[in-house]
Amino acid sequence: MSTTRLNLRLGLTADSLTAAVLIGAAIADGGLRWPWALVTVLLGLWVFSFIEYAAHRWLFHGRHTGLFARGHGHHHLNPLGYDALPFFLPPLFMGALAGVFSLVLATDYALLLAGVVAAGYAAYGISHVLIHVHRFKSPRMQRWVAFHEAHHRHANKNFGVTTGLWDVVLGTRHRPRPEGSGPGH
Ligand SMILES: [Zn+2]
Numbered sequence: 497m498s499t500t501r502l503n504l505r506l507g508l509t510a511d512s513l514t515a516a517v518l519i520g521a522a523i524a525d526g527g528l529r530w531p532w533a534l535v536t537v538l539l540g541l542w543v544f545s546f547i548e549y550a551a552h553r554w555l556f557h558g559r560h561t562g563l564f565a566r567g568h569g570h571h572h573l574n575p576l577g578y579d580a581l582p583f584f585l586p587p588l589f590m591g592a593l594a595g596v597f598s599l600v601l602a603t604d605y606a607l608l609l610a611g612v613v614a615a616g617y618a619a620y621g622i623s624h625v626l627i628h629v630h631r632f633k634s635p636r637m638q639r640w641v642a643f644h645e646a647h648h649r650h651a652n653k654n655f656g657v658t659t660g661l662w663d664v665v666l667g668t669r670h671r672p673r674p675e676g677s678g679p680g681h
């Protein structure tokens with residue numbers, strides 16, 4: 497894990513570029529056809545939302561995941577710090593993912609699927625920074641921010657950042673208790 501501002505900025509830039517390169521390569525390949533391209537985009541968003549949840553719950557909050565858990569622990573102690581994965585790691589992971597997808601899909605769809613997952617990851621990175629530094633005015637956005645802020649108070653709840661979908665599905669959504677009904681958890 498890295499704690500420098502430069503690494504965080506390089507990471508957010510590299511993640512966006514990775515998504516652009518993979519999606520650009522998929523389009524340039526020339527073999528994408530509409531209905532299947534749309535299905536692939538939706539599948540990629542769905543796959544990303546699960547990766548976001550799983551990495552946060554079982555890697556960053558894992559019991560035996562050493563560096564990852566320690567680095568993420570820093571973020572919980574200091575949400576305004578620059579704790580982030582080394583900037584080159586997510587792009588390598590996305591490239592490897594494209595390779596794995598290409599074992600079962602045509603190359604252009606494998607690149608598109610990995611590109612959408614990479615775009616989701618880039619959006620997650622930017623969202624997470626905004627959640628901690630930006631004061632949103634819209635009530636809808638404030639509710640979205642509050643979802644992640646509740647995770648900082650209850651580390652075994654609300655693992656999703658861009659979406660709470662998997663917290664609902666897997667039962668880790670934090671539900672504030674009504675006043676006077678005993679301590680929350
Ligand atoms: Zn956070």
Ligand SMILES: [Zn+2]
Pocket residue numbers: 552556557568572647651
């Ligand atoms: Zn966390």
